[in-house]
Amino acid sequence: MHYAQLLFPDFSLILIGYLLCRYTALNRPVWQAAEALVYFFLFPVLLFQSIVRTPLDLGAASGLMAAGLVTGLGGIAMSYALPYLPWLGRRIDRRDHAASAQVAFRFNSFIGLALAERLAGAQGLQLIAVLIGVCVPLFNVAAVWPMARHGERGFLGEVVRNPLIIATASGLAFNLAGFSIPDWATPTVSRIGAASIALGLMAAGAGMQFQSLARGKALGVGVLTIRHLLTPLLAWGVARAFGLGHAESLMLLTFAALPTASSCYVLAARMGYNGPYVAGLVTLSTLLGMLSLPFALGLIGQV
Template identity: 55%
Template structure:
């Protein structure tokens, strides 16, 4: 399977969710419950178990970690800066800003082994552990402010942030769960991807992006043009090994996180706008990710 086709199942699940919600008895009330299940149980279980299963070795990949954090920090800065443009709708910006810097960790882990074997999986696990907390905090901040929620209260109650922090702490302390508990968490987390993507499809209204097409274009340009280009430049400037260069460029070119829609919907944002962004990001990523890797090989 080529790098482009690797994203096809994700997009197919989004289409299936849309068809089920629009053309079967599994309509909107059913998917409201699915969103809550994914947000409060399935995604947290997936994040915690994924981080805990891969021992972190920051010293062995310091340049990789610095590059990954730099890419995310740049994405957050640019996404927030978009709000300074005249005429930006505050709710749409608060909902969609996360699309510019969050990433699909499932696709990242799937690509890692193809690009760099088992070592690549360990490198991506490190990036996930370091960058997911930053991404989630940056995603919650504008939504909490726009919705009038207390930021620190939202962080303290956010299941994605809590599960990521718990996994990171347990990993660094060398804590390992019993095999039975690990297997149970892995199986619970395994349901997060298909249900999360189908929930994106169920919430999709194709007119959602029409309210601010230029804003959507700005967020997607950051995600799929500026960040991959920055990753190529940083990885070459740091003279990283070729395998690490490929991992960090692929990381920067990933489609946005499918849970972005769930977060926006659960925190009172514009779910339909974010669902459209997630779908477009998945489509763009199918072509953009392999193109970013080709650009890296041409410049290395």
Template identity: 55%
Template structure:
């Protein structure tokens, strides 16, 4: 399968969720339960296992990790800045801002394996471990503030943050799961991606993007244009090894996290708007990700 088609199965799962929800007996009430299952159990388990699986050492590959954090940091800063523009609806911005800097770690793991095998998977696992907590805190903050919920309480009970921090701490402590438990949790987590993407499709309201088309374009422009260009600049300037450069640039060009829709819905945000952003982001990344890697190749050759 070519890089251009790598994300096609994910997009088809979104379409499948849309069709199943609207044209079968498995309608909206069924998918409300699926969303809760994915958010509270499946995604956290997958994150925990993915982070724990690859041994990490505190302080390793500082330049590489710094580039990943710098990519996320710019995305957060730009997304937050859009909220200060005149005429931007506060709740719509709070709901959609996360799509500019969050990333689909499951697609990232698959892409890393294609780019560099086991070693690249270990590198992307490091970025996941460092950046997921940062992204989730940044995603929860505007939603908690706009919905009137307590920020600290929302962080403490956010299952994605809890699972990521737990995985990171266990990894750094050198803890490893017994093989039967590891296999069991891996199988539980493996259901997160298909069900999560289908839940996005079930909640899809492409028309909701018409509520703020310029804001949607700005979020996706940050996610799929500015961040990959920033990543290319960073890795070339930092002089990272070629294989690590590819991983960082691919990381910057990933589609936004499918769980962004679930988070927005659970915290009283504009779920339909976020569902449209997630779907468009997945479609854009099908072409944008290989183009970002091609641009890196041109920069390396220059």
């Protein structure tokens, strides 16, 4: 399978968003509003629908959930360890590391859901929605923890108010209770979900920034190596160790190789850290995703 060809439409939308934001009247304030619409409404609806659409067997999904947690914890541990590495730690500013550690393990959910549907249809959407539901709370805690003393709100508040967690938890509750979306509402909900993917990908492109990358090169190389090389390799090993099936392995490796979350720079800036530097890392991560995703998916045949 030519995974690079499958990924091209989604990264084309990212490029379109970047060009529209930089060279037309649809500038950054327009895309900030669009990003908020996707994050707080369109995207949660897609997550909810993806989970409710097909009856979920938690017993069958438990292996994927455990594999996702192990992979996520591995990424967090590697990220936290960077300042303590003897050959790298002395080159890393501890304050910049507190803001940038999240880049190594957080992920862009917009891109993840778009790719899941393209690679494995409705089953892929449900599987990656389960991974998102399991890992978003963990990753939010891990992202906020190093910066918590500078934030206005504790990390627990950040987690319980997250719209992705709310949508995932309610979707799981509806699914396990045997409920489903009424037939008359399905077309509307489906169109909302489709809009969230296209608009979310373009918003990710609009948010790319190339400034402030001259500083902290060692730290940048460290977190991006974890995000785009070490974590996919870890996921490949975890998939083999857990004996995951093809679809589960495909989604776990996709999940592990995704670009980092575009909201990383928002969180860093809000908590008093160097937002522009983190935004530069997010931009590089988005570009590196075009290499790490085909690399990770190419490992599927070896699982």
